[in-house]
Structures are given as structure tokens and as C-alpha cells.
Amino acid sequence: MSRDSDDAKVDLTPQNWSDLPVEPVTDVSHETGFQVVNKSVPRRDGVAKVTGRALYTSDITLPRMAHARIVRSPVAHARITSIDVSAALERPGVYAVLTGEDLKALPHTHYGHAVPDHAVLAIDKVIFVGEPVAAVIAASERIAQQAMEDVVVEYDELDAVITVDEALSPEAPVIHGRAFTSGAFRGFEEETVAGQTSNICEEAHVGWGDVEEGFSQATTIVEGEYYYPMAYAYAMEPYVAVGDVSDNSLTVYSSAQHPFMVRHDLAHVFGMSLGQVRVVVPYVGGGYGSKSYTKIEPLAAACSWWAKRPVKIQLGVEESILTTRGDDALVRMRTGVDSDGRIIAREATIYLNSGAYAENSPLVCKKSANRIVGPYAIPHVKVDCYSVYTNTCPASSFRGFGASLVTFGAESQIDELAEKLGEDGLSFRLRNVADEGERFFPKMRGLDANLKGDLRKLAAMLEWDAEPQAGRGKGLAVSASDAGAHPITTAAIKLHGDGSVTVLTGSTELGQGSHTVLAQIAAEEFGIPLESVQVVASDTAIVPFERSTGASRTTTLMGRAVQEACQEAIAQLCEMGSEAFGVPPEEIEQESGGLRHGDRSMAWSELLTSFFGMPDCEIVGRAYLRRAGDLKELPPFWEIGCAGVEIEVDEETGRIELTRLAAVGDVGLAINPAMAEGQDLGAAAMGIGTGLFEELVYDGQQLANANLWDYRVPRFTDIPSDVRLELTQDQNGVGPYGAKGGGEGSLNPMSASIANALYQATGVRVHEAPLTPERVWQALQAKKSSQREAE
Amino acid sequence: MNRLPAFTISQPQSVAEASEMLASLGDSGRLYAGGTELLATMKEGALLYDTLVDVKTVPGLADIRVQDGELWIGAAVTHFSIETSPIVRELLPVLSYVESRVANTRVRATGTLVGNLCFAEPHSDPATMLLCLDARVVAQSTRGERQLTIDEFFVGAYETALEEDEVVTSVVVPLPPANWRMAYKKFQIIERPTLGLGVVLELNDGGDSVATARAAVGCVSESPLRSSAAEAQLAGPLESLLERLDAAGDSLADEADLLDDREGSAEYKRHLIKVFLKRAVQQALQSDGPSR
Numbered sequence A: 001m002s003r004d005s006d007d008a009k010v011d012l013t014p015q016n017w018s019d020l021p022v023e024p025v026t027d028v029s030h031e032t033g034f035q036v037v038n039k040s041v042p043r044r045d046g047v048a049k050v051t052g053r054a055l056y057t058s059d060i061t062l063p064r065m066a067h068a069r070i071v072r073s074p075v076a077h078a079r080i081t082s083i084d085v086s087a088a089l090e091r092p093g094v095y096a097v098l099t100g101e102d103l104k105a106l107p108h109t110h111y112g113h114a115v116p117d118h119a120v121l122a123i124d125k126v127i128f129v130g131e132p133v134a135a136v137i138a139a140s141e142r143i144a145q146q147a148m149e150d151v152v153v154e155y156d157e158l159d160a161v162i163t164v165d166e167a168l169s170p171e172a173p174v175i176h177g178r179a180f181t182s183g184a185f186r187g188f189e190e191e192t193v194a195g196q197t198s199n200i201c202e203e204a205h206v207g208w209g210d211v212e213e214g215f216s217q218a219t220t221i222v223e224g225e226y227y228y229p230m231a232y233a234y235a236m237e238p239y240v241a242v243g244d245v246s247d248n249s250l251t252v253y254s255s256a257q258h259p260f261m262v263r264h265d266l267a268h269v270f271g272m273s274l275g276q277v278r279v280v281v282p283y284v285g286g287g288y289g290s291k292s293y294t295k296i297e298p299l300a301a302a303c304s305w306w307a308k309r310p311v312k313i314q315l316g317v318e319e320s321i322l323t324t325r326g327d328d329a330l331v332r333m334r335t336g337v338d339s340d341g342r343i344i345a346r347e348a349t350i351y352l353n354s355g356a357y358a359e360n361s362p363l364v365c366k367k368s369a370n371r372i373v374g375p376y377a378i379p380h381v382k383v384d385c386y387s388v389y390t391n392t393c394p395a396s397s398f399r400g401f402g403a404s405l406v407t408f409g410a411e412s413q414i415d416e417l418a419e420k421l422g423e424d425g426l427s428f429r430l431r432n433v434a435d436e437g438e439r440f441f442p443k444m445r446g447l448d449a450n451l452k453g454d455l456r457k458l459a460a461m462l463e464w465d466a467e468p469q470a471g472r473g474k475g476l477a478v479s480a481s482d483a484g485a486h487p488i489t490t491a492a493i494k495l496h497g498d499g500s501v502t503v504l505t506g507s508t509e510l511g512q513g514s515h516t517v518l519a520q521i522a523a524e525e526f527g528i529p530l531e532s533v534q535v536v537a538s539d540t541a542i543v544p545f546e547r548s549t550g551a552s553r554t555t556t557l558m559g560r561a562v563q564e565a566c567q568e569a570i571a572q573l574c575e576m577g578s579e580a581f582g583v584p585p586e587e588i589e590q591e592s593g594g595l596r597h598g599d600r601s602m603a604w605s606e607l608l609t610s611f612f613g614m615p616d617c618e619i620v621g622r623a624y625l626r627r628a629g630d631l632k633e634l635p636p637f638w639e640i641g642c643a644g645v646e647i648e649v650d651e652e653t654g655r656i657e658l659t660r661l662a663a664v665g666d667v668g669l670a671i672n673p674a675m676a677e678g679q680d681l682g683a684a685a686m687g688i689g690t691g692l693f694e695e696l697v698y699d700g701q702q703l704a705n706a707n708l709w710d711y712r713v714p715r716f717t718d719i720p721s722d723v724r725l726e727l728t729q730d731q732n733g734v735g736p737y738g739a740k741g742g743g744e745g746s747l748n749p750m751s752a753s754i755a756n757a758l759y760q761a762t763g764v765r766v767h768e769a770p771l772t773p774e775r776v777w778q779a780l781q782a783k784k785s786s787q788r789e790a791e
Numbered sequence B: 001m002n003r004l005p006a007f008t009i010s011q012p013q014s015v016a017e018a019s020e021m022l023a024s025l026g027d028s029g030r031l032y033a034g035g036t037e038l039l040a041t042m043k044e045g046a047l048l049y050d051t052l053v054d055v056k057t058v059p060g061l062a063d064i065r066v067q068d069g070e071l072w073i074g075a076a077v078t079h080f081s082i083e084t085s086p087i088v089r090e091l092l093p094v095l096s097y098v099e100s101r102v103a104n105t106r107v108r109a110t111g112t113l114v115g116n117l118c119f120a121e122p123h124s125d126p127a128t129m130l131l132c133l134d135a136r137v138v139a140q141s142t143r144g145e146r147q148l149t150i151d152e153f154f155v156g157a158y159e160t161a162l163e164e165d166e167v168v169t170s171v172v173v174p175l176p177p178a179n180w181r182m183a184y185k186k187f188q189i190i191e192r193p194t195l196g197l198g199v200v201l202e203l204n205d206g207g208d209s210v211a212t213a214r215a216a217v218g219c220v221s222e223s224p225l226r227s228s229a230a231e232a233q234l235a236g237p238l239e240s241l242l243e244r245l246d247a248a249g250d251s252l253a254d255e256a257d258l259l260d261d262r263e264g265s266a267e268y269k270r271h272l273i274k275v276f277l278k279r280a281v282q283q284a285l286q287s288d289g290p291s292r
């Protein structure tokens, strides 16, 4: 390939960008009669983002704003015996230095939505390498950075526990010697408590039937231990926040995914009412769970409180890795099959290394326990999952949390069972996966997907029956996640006097496309052009409450809230039309862009003008979703993962290369098919990372690779040239037009698919992800030497 | 986020002026080419300089030329320029190939070959191949000019034989005669190569035997290295070359004094050396000239 030929002649003047051809990937709109939804319209923030005009938190500068840099702990577990900030304070341009001691003047020093165990700055004790110990607040980042070196901290080191084994040993020091009650979820079904007297942060126990009985009836049993690594949910934008505390209010600009959850923690720390706290989130440069819940916002706010001026904290990638990572998972599991080849029992014990603070790990723990069961109706199940505090970087959400880390073992084991039965993984799964509507997980919503159909599509894309070339193998895997999208979602729309619309939403635009999809829904409902809809998002002082932007909830829940808010406004307009037309509201019909009675039509603008008597007035439509009606049953939808690969193995080096990637996105209805497929491919690409090379490694107390030189994230060149994506659009979800969540699913089966393909290609099974060349090579060596012994 | 500390850039107009600047700056100054290593390391806070002396402003250092059967590459020449240079592609395609495999587009576009060598980061692709090609480094100061072999040039990880005020002006690579066969192979998992392996085989007149051989391995020790034992083992009839490869690989691995680390166990690295020695030899012999 000649690199010169890459410079294809594309006209890069911005006005031409919106004309770039966007091919509809799957367009069912001609069948369903949709005008705006189910079409691959270009993303609305695309031009602003590629031309650098989109506003991100790092672009925000306030009058008198200072910059803070964070002094971090070099040791994993120690008492802080002294902090001397006097030399730092003497440096010109340094405004203040904040330490844990200073925080004691605040109403609360700790935060945490699950449990408030997280100190804003270490107080008296540090519990992991990288923990913030002091913040230097200065006129510029550079001055703050130089002054950091003048802050002298003395530590009295304590025994540290880095691994789960160490943390659970009877002699282990207890990291949090106190109990915590629930944070934002008090009295709510996601409530959690932690801390207590051991290093167990949270445990979850799921089960039904009688596993011992189940295994006694099983004719084939496979047992194994699987490890899925700690990973960093790399986003291009590292954490950034600007805090601005005044006498009676606090405003924080942040890269947070969930502004309302951050608001809770801020109100708690500063003893303010929810109304006094305003969290504003501009565009976010990728989240993937890493920006779920509160990160550096309390510290930015505390710096502002201490220095009496707005303060910005901008982290780099290295510090972001030390801020949050994903839990790893050690899974011990056995699964049994009866004489009909049906899975009869599954038993698993899961240990998560959750790091120094709970963050979202209690929820990761609960979800892991559920999701390891897989999309199978298994009569006997017992799962015990433990989230364990250690003196390592705190773990929290990682895209589709609780799924990818256990699906690696769960779906590897399914293939191992099939192998033992002399069957292939596809036919084994086709016999065992739950049917549409089947309540395969007790007390949960029945499966709202045709997973067997999805599997057949996947098999077709992988050309499953065709023998792979020598050195190659194919593998597939499936998952179903009980989406953690708790239905508490509210939205408002404003219909303006000229018939244009503003959507007010608490969903954050992380790059996933919410600004485009929500606008498409509003345009569809009002029958107006997409260009007539604007989206205002994620300012807690302006937009209605939304629990979070995660768990693939936005299209389903916020999409539906926007749809209902539009419909509520239209109901108001019918009342206005009744007055204008002089007929009862029931006789009025909606048409594109307005209302009609007989052959008289009134556009939305005319209705508003006739009602208010003046142009430019507006009405508000609103919707409140909660656990009621068809949203009563949890989960609101099952997020399906259905993906597979063909790989080529270099047996001499152990290196795996993907030669084909295939994924089915079972999304009910894709509001924007191109973006839905983009999400599937993005999720699968993340799965290539943890499947092949991505892992955070501790060397003693230190993270050995907390930077992008040593921690490899997937690149375009890691994605095979042969990518096949298909969307299943059965309109069977609770979201607008039958939509369901997507965008996390394709990550979950990836590492198991790769391991299954490796087995097909070479006959070796690797139980530890990522499947690095050396791990694969070692496994191949072990196979060779056992073959030699057998001879 | 770490910020680059403030510094001044000096723009010398000659090598002599650059050398004088370096001499007077001492520890507080450093040469600056593409900055891809230097600025990143300064940003991390691992190196600190008040003044950077920009080699790119010195006229005459941006050329690639042939002189007396040798290829001269100037200190300001980027990886990308070498990769795409018609002269290099024609006369020493193996180097064009090595350069095409360095780092990523951004680094190749700004980073220089000389900067790569002078930083002496142990994971260098070109250093390994240049060692194999018997290349030399030309260093100049106010005291004059000297040439160092690649072997003399590297002292250890991040350490070269350069004096504080010496400026590397060029790298010189003897152009191979027609009966030479050569290849470079790299294996990479993370950001820098895990292993680099170069071979140069001189064939006898009949073309059925290796008269002399050179083999270099990089990335597995502080600096790239050759093994005379391995080279002796590689010499001999082509017919039986495959059988001699395993022993030659072991000799190279012995020379490297392999360690277990995050890049792999010593056992795995030894194995990789053998695999890539074999692949490099096979590839070298497939070509019908001194190409990649």
C-alpha cells in the first residue's frame, strides 16, 4: 500500500461536510412509514467536533479562575504523619494549598453514591498509590506543578493488601475500619452498605433450584477457573472539572456522565440543598463508564471553596488511570448438562478486586452475579460474588459493567461443554438459549429478544459451516445483560412560537449520539424537519432530572420520555386547536407539522399564536418515567451481546490476529442505524482490547503501566478489514417505536469469542484474558509437552 | 495533567555554533530535533532543560545523499523522509522498510533517525538494523569531527558515547554489494517493539553458501547487539543453513543475557529470537538482491 494514496482529495471546507454521503446501513423506514427516525442522518455535533468548535469542559475559563494540581500518594497504605505546605505557599502565584486536614471544616469530608466511603482528599491515611493528598491552587497549571514539589508529606507505612487473596487473609489489615450506610440510593432498591469490619465491600448471592441436585443429575460437567483483567476505560478526554463556590451556591462544570448523581454528592459534601448546586456538563469526550458518578468534582469544588475563586482541575491520562479503573474478576465456575444436552446447573464464585473505594463496584458486584448466568434457562443456579477492597486504584463501571468480566469465563465454559459433548458451540447454544418471552431469570422480565434468530444471523456472517483455512479458527459467544437502566427519567420539550422545538434532557452527549437521536424522536413526533429541533443537555439547573447516562438507557428511557413529552405538548395543542377550530378535541387530527380538522389545517406556530395572541410564545411538554406500567418489570430490557470472530494464530509466536469480526445488534429499532452500528463496532473493538492485550498490571504496590506507552488500547489497525454488522429490528423494546438499548452488548462476548476461536484453531484453551502472544504460546507449549508425554 | 515546563529555544546557524551553545549551557541545555522523545520526557518531568538547541535550524543537515558508495543521512532527516526517499528505496530498501515500521505516522513525520539513535532508548528498530549494516555515526564539536561505529556509539540504555558538546551530523551506511542479502523483522505488542532482528548475509560467488553473516538483535537488552558465535554459525552452505539456525539463535540469545520482565519471560524471548532469526534469514534469501 502506498501511503501517498491515503491523501484522497476530499474538500475539507466545513460547509461541505454536512453533504458528505451518509449511507443508511439498515433502513426499514420505508416499511414502517417513519419520517425522521430509523434513518442514518449525520450526527448533529459532527462538524462542530471535527472543526474544534465543540465546547468541552477543558475549554471553560471563568473570571479569576485558578488551576489546581494534585499531590498524590507514592505509597499504598500509610498514615500521613505530616504535611508541610509552607514552602509551596511562598512561591509567587500560589494561592492556596488544600489538605485533608482543611476539609474537616466542611459538613462532610467523604462522598460516594453507593456508600460515602471516598475521602475528597486523603484524611490522616492514604489507601492507594495515586490517592490525592493535597491540591496546590495557583495562577497557572505550571506554577501549581512546580509548587507541588515543595509540598512535603511524611508517611508512616502500613501493611498493604494488593490482591484479593491478601485482602481476604485473616491477618489482612482492614482498609476501612468503619461501616458506611448507603449514599444516593438510601431506601432505594439499589441500596448498598459496605465497610464493616472486613475488606469485603459488597457481596451478592443469586440462586434458585438446588445446584447439588442439579449436578447430581448432570451427565457432563465442566469446571474451571477464569481471570479477566483490570482495565482502564480509556476515553480521549481525561477527567476535568471546574468548581465555583460562592456564598450560597456551587456550580461545577465537569466531564461527568451523570450530572444529577454528581449533584447529590456535592450537595452532601457541602451541606447544600439540591437547588443550590448546579452541575453543568458540556460535550464529553468519551465515557465508557469511566466517567460514571462522581470523580474529581468534589475536589474541584473544595479547592474553589478554599481558595475563594473558581478552580479548574485538568487531569492527564496517567492521573485518570489512577482515578478509576474497571474491576478484574477471578471466576471459579462449573456448569453441568443433562442427558438431553441441556444446561441443568451452574455454580460460580466471583471475586472482584475493587480497589480502595467502593465507587460503583457494589453495583458491578450485583450485576456480575446476575450476568454470569447467561441467557440460558438453567434450573439450578448458585452464584456468590464478592467485591473486595484492596490498596489499589478504585474500580468502578467499565462499559456494560458486570458483563464482559464474567462472560469471558461463562461463555468459554459453554464451548468447553459443547466440546465435551462432541458438539459445536453454535448448535449447543441454539438448543440452550432462552426463547423470546421466556422468563429464564426468575422474577425478571422475560427475554425481549429473538436470540436464536440473532445467533443464526451471526453464524451466517461468520460462514460458520465453512471450514476455516489452516491456522484459522472461528468462535462466537452470547450474553444477555439485565440492563441497569433503572427507569427514573424525566424530560421536557419546549415548542417555540415558530414551531421549532428545544429538547431539555439530562442525558449527556458522550459521543454516543444522544443529541442526534433525541432530536430525531422529537422531529418525528411533531412532524417537523430535524433542523427545527435543538437539544439542551445536562445542566442540572435547567433540564429535568435523569438518573444517569449509562447502562444503554438513553435511547430507550430518555427517548421514550422525550416522545411522551412531545405527545403531552401535542395534547395541550389539541386543546388549543379545539378553541381555534371551535370543535371538540377528539375531532382534531394530527398531521405533519400541525393539526387538522376536515380540510382546515393549522401549523404548530399558528396554534400557539392563536392561543397566546402574540407570536414567539411557547409551551412546555413534559414526561416523568418511573417503575410503573410496562416499565414496572426489571430490567426494562435485556441487552443482547451476540458477536463472533475469525482469527489467525501464529503458532510460533502465539500472536492472534482477527481476520473477521461479526456482531448482531438486537436493538428493537435503531433510531439511527449508522450510529447504532457504530456503537456495536466500538463496543466490539473494546472487546478486542481486553481480549488480546489490554490489562492494567500491578507490580507490588505500583501500577506498572498507568500510561498509554505501556497500556495498549485498540487502534483502527486492530480492527480487521472484514467487519460484518447486522441489526435486528423487531420493535420489541419498551423504548420509543419498540427501541431497546445497545452499545454495550458487543463488548461482552468478545474475549470469549476469541478464546473459543483459539481453541478451534489450535486445540488450546486459555483461561486468562487478555490472550497475549506469550499466554497463547505458553498454552501451546504445554499442549505439546503433554502430547510428548502421552507418546 | 503534566505541563511542559517553560524553556527557551536557541536556533544555531552552524554545527559549530550549536556545539558552542551546548558547551556553554552544560546540563541546562540539550539538542532538540523532532522532540518526540525529548518533549515527552520533559513533560513527564524526567528531564529538565532551560534551553533547547534546535538542530533543524542548522543548514545542511536535512539531506540524504550518496558519497563514495555510502549513504549519508543528515541529523534533521525524519523517519518518514527516509522511508519515502527514492534513493533509499532503490539502494537500501531494507532501511526504507525498517523506517516504515517505526512508531506511528505522527512520530515518523516529526521524529528523526538521529534523534532515535541519540536518545538510545533500548527499543529502537533502526539501531538494530544499522548495527547489522556496519553503519557509523558522525559527531562534530568545536574540537573537530569523529566517527563512531554503532557499537561504540551505544554505551547503555539512554546512554551514548557522545560528549556534552558533540552534535551528530549524519549517519553513514555503507551500501551493500549485489551479493548481499538482508532483512529486518520486528515483533511488537505494545507501543514499542518487543523484539527487532536484522540479518545481513554475504553470499559466495556460486550463491550457494553464506560467506559471511551478520545478525543483530534489539529491544531485549540495553542496546542492540551482535554475536560473533551466531555469525560464525550462520556462515556456511545454504543447504544446511536451516539446521544451523537454532544454534545461531541460541548464541544470539546467550549474548543478550535475557531477563524476565513485562515484555515477556526470558524463555519466551529466547524462543522469539529463534523464530525471527529464521524468518529474517528466509526473507533475506527470498530476495534476489540486497533488498528487504
Ligand SMILES: Cc1cc2nc3c(=O)[nH]c(=O)nc-3n(C[C@H](O)[C@H](O)[C@H](O)COP(=O)(O)OP(=O)(O)OC[C@H]3O[C@@H](n4cnc5c(N)ncnc54)[C@H](O)[C@@H]3O)c2cc1C
Pocket (backbone or CB within 6 Å): B030, B031, B032, B033, B034, B035, B036, B037, B038, B039, B040, B055, B075, B101, B102, B103, B104, B107, B110, B111, B112, B113, B114, B115, B116, B117, B118, B119, B123, B124, B125, B126, B162, B166, B167, B168, B169, B191, B192, B193
Ligand atoms: C509513541 C512512540 C512510539 C515509538 N515507537 C518506536 C518504534 O516502534 N521503533 C523505534 O525504533 N522507535 C520508536 N519510537 C522512537 C522514535 O523513533 C523517536 O522518538 C524519534 O526518532 C526521536 O527523534 P526526534 O527527532 O524526535 O528526537 P528528539 O526527541 O528531538 O531528541 C531525542 C534525543 O536525541 C538528542 N539529539 C537529537 N538530535 C541530536 C543530534 N543531532 N546530535 C546529538 N543529539 C541529538 C536529543 O538531545 C535528545 O536527547 C517511538 C516514539 C514514540 C514517541
